Amino acid sequence: MNRTERSTLWSYFSEKECRGYSPLYEQITLAVSKNEEVLDFLINTPSDGAHPNLLLAAVHDRVLQGLEPELYEIYYQNGNSDVGDAFIKCVLQSQNELAPVLTTRYVQTNEIGRVASLIPALATLQLAENATLVDVGCSAGLTLTRDHCFVDYGAHGTYGPLHAEVRIQCDVLHGNPPLAQTCIADQIGFDRNPIDVRHPDDYRWMQACVWPDTGRTERTKAALNLAADADTKFVKGDAITDLPALLSSIAGPLVITTTWALVYLPREMWTVFSQNLAEASHSRPVYWISAEAAGVAVDLPSKELPDVEGPPGTVLGSITYENGKLSDAKVLAHVHSHGKWMWWYD
Numbered sequence: 001m002n003r004t005e006r007s008t009l010w011s012y013f014s015e016k017e018c019r020g021y022s023p024l025y026e027q028i029t030l031a032v033s034k035n036e037e038v039l040d041f042l043i044n045t046p047s048d049g050a051h052p053n054l055l056l057a058a059v060h061d062r063v064l065q066g067l068e069p070e071l072y073e074i075y076y077q078n079g080n081s082d083v084g085d086a087f088i089k090c091v092l093q094s095q096n097e098l099a100p101v102l103t104t105r106y107v108q109t110n111e112i113g114r115v116a117s118l119i120p121a122l123a124t125l126q127l128a129e130n131a132t133l134v135d136v137g138c139s140a141g142l143t144l145t146r147d148h149c150f151v152d153y154g155a156h157g158t159y160g161p162l163h164a165e166v167r168i169q170c171d172v173l174h175g176n177p178p179l180a181q182t183c184i185a186d187q188i189g190f191d192r193n194p195i196d197v198r199h200p201d202d203y204r205w206m207q208a209c210v211w212p213d214t215g216r217t218e219r220t221k222a223a224l225n226l227a228a229d230a231d232t233k234f235v236k237g238d239a240i241t242d243l244p245a246l247l248s249s250i251a252g253p254l255v256i257t258t259t260w261a262l263v264y265l266p267r268e269m270w271t272v273f274s275q276n277l278a279e280a281s282h283s284r285p286v287y288w289i290s291a292e293a294a295g296v297a298v299d300l301p302s303k304e305l306p307d308v309e310g311p312p313g314t315v316l317g318s319i320t321y322e323n324g325k326l327s328d329a330k331v332l333a334h335v336h337s338h339g340k341w342m343w344w345y346d
């Protein structure tokens with residue numbers, strides 16, 4: 001990716017991902033899109049640092065360590081310096097410290113709000129009691145704690161323990177999402193780099209991946225604490241090369257969940273991923289609940305996004321494979337990427 005393409009990526013991200021959701025990151029990403037020195041630093045840093053989220057998290061990690069007081073004041077104390085300038089200054093002064101972070105860390109945002117989408121999607125499945133759920137691209141496994149979260153769907157009801165520490169609000173803009181608990185016998189978190197939030201650096205990196213001005217900081221901390229106590233079973237591996245072996249080692253129906261994970265795979269791997277799930281379905285059904293950007297779950301029919309203000313919605317899909325092939329695929333809903341709203345199709 002050359003400088004012009006990088007610049008376009010950052011300005012697109014500013015307009016499409018940040019506007020209407022994170023004014024701080026909207027300003028920062030726009031400033032980066034116009035700054036040749038920062039763009040060149042990214043070009044010269046061998047990583048998947050093309051994605052704006054990685055640099056944003058790497059800088060936020062420094063802020064959380066107390067290394068960037070000016071940005072700390074802007075992010076957390078309503079400081080009114082120009083955030084674009086402060087961010088660029090930080091990057092240019094800390095290139096030597098940032099480069100190793102960009103080359104060793106991944107964007108592993110783990111957004112607990114996504115359980116608001118997963119709960120009704122899982123409730124649509126007719127599962128046998130011995131189903132195993134594998135969350136692919138689980139990061140720290142936060143979404144696997146869904147049954148310990150309280151989700152408020154407004155007039156449509158609530159889910160989970162009333163006094164749960166993790167509390168999520170999801171506005172249902174259309175339709176009637178089902179809210180029953182799904183019968184999952186066992187669940188596994190699968191990731192190329194599972195995060196163990198019992199380690200302080202990993203705990204802080206998970207916080208660093210959260211956008212500071214979106215009101216998610218406290219809820220994420222509560223979710224990280226929940227995950228630290230959850231004793232989740234993690235398997236480390238690649239979603240394309242290693243997942244098939246894990247799936248063939250599990251007997252009985254499989255539920256695969258992916259939430260904003262496959263989009264990080266090379267585009268040509270999206271088809272391979274679905275072929276692998278079909279392959280795993282020769283002896284039992286495989287159900288895939290996907291919450292991904294449009295086009296990523298290749299078997300889903302395309303469906304026009306509802307006209308909702310803010311970043312484009314995530315496509316929530318349900319895809320079933322049986323006897324080695326696709327047997328059903330439907331778009332269940334369009335949802336906010338962090339679970340703030342849902343447009344459910346009855």
Ligand SMILES: C[S@@+](CC[C@H](N)C(=O)[O-])C[C@H]1O[C@@H](n2cnc3c(N)ncnc32)[C@H](O)[C@@H]1O
Binds near residue numbers: 259
């Ligand atoms: C943006 S995070 C999403 C985490 C979580 N699913 C959520 O919704 O909050 C993407 C995750 O996908 C994982 N990932 C990316 N490419 C992968 C691959 N090829 N194999 C396995 N995991 C992968 C990353 O390590 C990261 O934890």
